[in-house]
Amino acid sequence: MKVDGRTRLVLWDIDHTLIESRGVGREIYQRVFPRVTGQALRELATVHGRTELDIIHDTLRLHGIEPTGQAVGDLANALADGYRAAQDELRERGRVLPGAREALQALTETPCVHQSVLTGNTTEVARIKLDTFGLTAYLDTSIGAYGDDHPDRAELVHIARVRAADELGEVIAAHQVILIGDTPSDVEAALTAGAQIIAVSTGKFTVLDLQAAGAATVVSSLAEIPNPSTF
Numbered sequence: 001m002k003v004d005g006r007t008r009l010v011l012w013d014i015d016h017t018l019i020e021s022r023g024v025g026r027e028i029y030q031r032v033f034p035r036v037t038g039q040a041l042r043e044l045a046t047v048h049g050r051t052e053l054d055i056i057h058d059t060l061r062l063h064g065i066e067p068t069g070q071a072v073g074d075l076a077n078a079l080a081d082g083y084r085a086a087q088d089e090l091r092e093r094g095r096v097l098p099g100a101r102e103a104l105q106a107l108t109e110t111p112c113v114h115q116s117v118l119t120g121n122t123t124e125v126a127r128i129k130l131d132t133f134g135l136t137a138y139l140d141t142s143i144g145a146y147g148d149d150h151p152d153r154a155e156l157v158h159i160a161r162v163r164a165a166d167e168l169g170e171v172i173a174a175h176q177v178i179l180i181g182d183t184p185s186d187v188e189a190a191l192t193a194g195a196q197i198i199a200v201s202t203g204k205f206t207v208l209d210l211q212a213a214g215a216a217t218v219v220s221s222l223a224e225i226p227n228p229s230t231f
Helices: 024-037 052-062 069-085 087-093 100-108 123-132 153-168 184-193 207-212
Strands: 008-012 113-117 177-181 196-200 217-219
Touching: 008 153, 024 052, 024 069, 024 087, 052 069, 069 087, 069 123, 087 123, 100 113, 113 153, 153 177, 153 184, 177 184, 184 196, 184 207, 207 217
Parallel strands: 008 113, 008 177, 177 196, 196 217
Antiparallel strands: none
């Protein structure tokens, strides 16, 4: 990954890669779920590495509710409203992970690098989270890909490439894309899409877990991200 005058598209995962919400996200689910469904939230579907619409779909199923497009959309909209209302709480209880700002800043100063996100969050929730922690300025969110774009993370790589190509006026090949994420799902998405991957063990998964998933480059924290001059 060397600077050679060719564009690099760096796509960041958000949760447990750039930030931690420290339980606020689950509490927002607990607040809005009864308003939308009339039921208390008894169980939340597995969340790690998944898109929000998949999480909503399975959570509705766990409560005996048919996950129609309307039901999923209503809960997704309610979650966005919940995050918007909880921004102060999220800012106070959550945090930007160590090294995140420094890595983002370093990449903004690296020639030929454009940064955005590839996340399971819906577009609106992702932007709320980034705004809450003051990270939006480092990222071009218009060329990112989100959990309400497609349920398959590998397809999100393609979507981000198309959006970046449209905005930058040049073709972005898959190998010009670098994903940075904390789950085996991020690794799988990158490998499936032909992109590069930098995995960080800042979430639930260990260095060994991420290596076993196929990541050639794994770091323990964003402070160990490879020098941007090598991208």
